[in-house]
Amino acid sequence: MTYSGAVKVGGPADVHELPDLVISKVEVGTMGNNSYLLRCRATGEQLLIDAAADAATLLTLIGDDSIASVATTHRHQDHWQALAEVVAATGARTYAGRYDAEAIPVPTDVLVEDGDTIRVGAVGLTAVHLVGHTPGSIALVYDDPHGHPHVFTGDCLFPGGPGRTGNPTDFGTLMDGLESKIFAALPDEAWIYPGHGDDSTLGAERPHLPEWRARGW
Numbered sequence: 295m296t297y298s299g300a301v302k303v304g305g306p307a308d309v310h311e312l313p314d315l316v317i318s319k320v321e322v323g324t325m326g327n328n329s330y331l332l333r334c335r336a337t338g339e340q341l342l343i344d345a346a347a348d349a350a351t352l353l354t355l356i357g358d359d360s361i362a363s364v365a366t367t368h369r370h371q372d373h374w375q376a377l378a379e380v381v382a383a384t385g386a387r388t389y390a391g392r393y394d395a396e397a398i399p400v401p402t403d404v405l406v407e408d409g410d411t412i413r414v415g416a417v418g419l420t421a422v423h424l425v426g427h428t429p430g431s432i433a434l435v436y437d438d439p440h441g442h443p444h445v446f447t448g449d450c451l452f453p454g455g456p457g458r459t460g461n462p463t464d465f466g467t468l469m470d471g472l473e474s475k476i477f478a479a480l481p482d483e484a485w486i487y488p489g490h491g492d493d494s495t496l497g498a499e500r501p502h503l504p505e506w507r508a509r510g511w
Contacts, residue, residue, distance in 0.1 A: 302321055313335070318333070342363070345381075346374070352380055362414070368391065377400045387404065406421045422476065424475065427457040433451070444484070445486050452489075477500055
C-alpha cells in the first residue's frame with residue numbers, strides 16, 4: 295500500500311516504508327494528535343515521537359519489541375498525555391527540548407539542544423529548535439541517505455501554515471526559524487509529518503511563505 299499519511303482516531307496506522315527506517319503514524323485522542331513510531335530496520339530499535347494520548351493504542355502499535363526512547367516535540371499537554379503510562383510500561387528514555395522539558399510532568403532524561411542527534415538504532419535524527427509555538431519546541435529531521443529528508447514538525451508547521459502563536463512577536467520568531475532552519479536548509483521533496491492532520495512536503499508549502507507572513511498567522 296502507498297503511504298498517504300491520512301489517519302483517523304480508532305483507525306489503523308499508516309506505514310511509510312523507507313530503506314533504513316519504518317515510520318508508522320497513528321491519530322489518537324480528542325484533539326486528533328499524531329504519534330509516530332520509528333523502527334530501525336538494521337537493529338529493530340524503536341523510537342516513539344509524541345506519546346500524545348491513548349496509551350493502549352500506542353502500546354499495541356509498539357508491540358512486543360518495546361521502544362528504547364520517546365521524544366516529545368513540545369510542552370503542550372495534548373502531546374504528552376500518555377507519556378507517563380508508556381514510559382512506565384516500556385522503561386523508555388525520554389527526550390524533550392531543553393526549554394520545554396520543565397513543563398512536561400514526566401522527567402526528561404535527555405535535554406535536547408539545537409543540532410543534537412537522537413538515535414534510533416543505526417539511524418540519526420537531527421533536532422531543530424524552533425521558538426514561537428512554545429519556547430522549546432523541537433522538530434526532528436531524518437536525512438534519508440537513499441532519498442529525501444523527513445521532518446517531524448510537532449505543532450510548528452502544518453499544511454497551510456505555522457502552528458498557533460500567542461502574539462505577533464512569537465509569530466515572527468517562529469516564521470524566522472521555519473524559513474532559516476527548515477525551508478532554507480531542506481529541499482522541496484522533504485516530507486513533513488505534523489503533530490495533527492495530514493502530511494505535506496516543503497515544496498507544497500514553500501510558495502505560501504509570503505502569504506503566511508502577510509496574514510500574520
